[in-house]
Amino acid sequence: AAEPNSGKTYVIGTDITFAPFEFQDVNGKFVGIDMDLMEAIAKDQNFKYEIKPLGFNAAVQALEANQVDGVIAGMSITDERKQKFDFSEPYFQSGVVMGISQNNDTIKSYEDLKGKKVAVKTGTEGYSFAESIASKYGFTIVPFDDSSQMYDDVKTGNSAACFEDYPVLAYGVTQNNGLKIVTEKEEGGSYGFAVSKGQNQELLQKFNAGLANLHTNGEYDRILEKYLGENA
Ligand code: GLN
Structure with missing residues (x-):
């Protein structure tokens, strides 16, 4: 039946x-x-x-x-x-990583985010991670609804960096999305x-x-x- x-x-x-x-x-x-x-x-x-x-x-x-x-x-x-x-x-195993504009040669670590803006996607692990270190490193968070808006904010230079899942940002970099990864990935959950x-x-x-x-x-x-x- x-x-x-x-x-x-x-x-x-x-x-x-x-x-x-x-x-x-x-x-x-x-x-x-x-x-x-x-x-x-x-x-x-x-x-x-x-x-x-x-x-x-x-x-x-x-x-x-x-x-x-x-x-x-x-x-x-x-x-x-x-x-x-x-x-x-x-x-799928994931984790969060920082992305910056591929033309940016000044940001090499979280310390370099002081006084700057950081783009994040609402409701994500990347958002939570950025929030957890924002006051320690002195940056402010700019939330977006989707990843492409978040990347655009970094590419135009409004935000100095974004936090995104490693497999997604790493894939985007291979597709010439205009960003690069300069820090180690943070431990994160699996999908x-x-x-x-x-x-x-x-x-x-x-x-x-x-x-x-x-x-x-x-x-x-x-x-x-x-x-x-x-x-x-
Ligand atoms: N893996 C992240 C999370 O669960 C981001 C997911 C996404 O942006 N689609 O928060």
């Missing part, structure tokens, strides 16, 4: 632009590691879903309000978030797929079961290699 939910289309929130995890290709289609993992897991576990690129903070808030069924958005598994959300098994606490447990189980299958059959490695090449 069919399961009661077998016809359901899950609504999955994601970020607007967070390459190589989610971004639009030349045809406007959302692609990336998260998008391909979701597609492969849904196929493996035989469920339907729809992607809603809401922006990171909006997606997390929509999940908390049960307006979406799940979030996949390079979302770090943190103890604080575990109060509100249930996470899948981790699927996980999230549902609201106690909600959509069958979706979470399917995600974990599908992810395990993708690890076994080599599809996980193929997806990472597709976007990261030999750095995967």
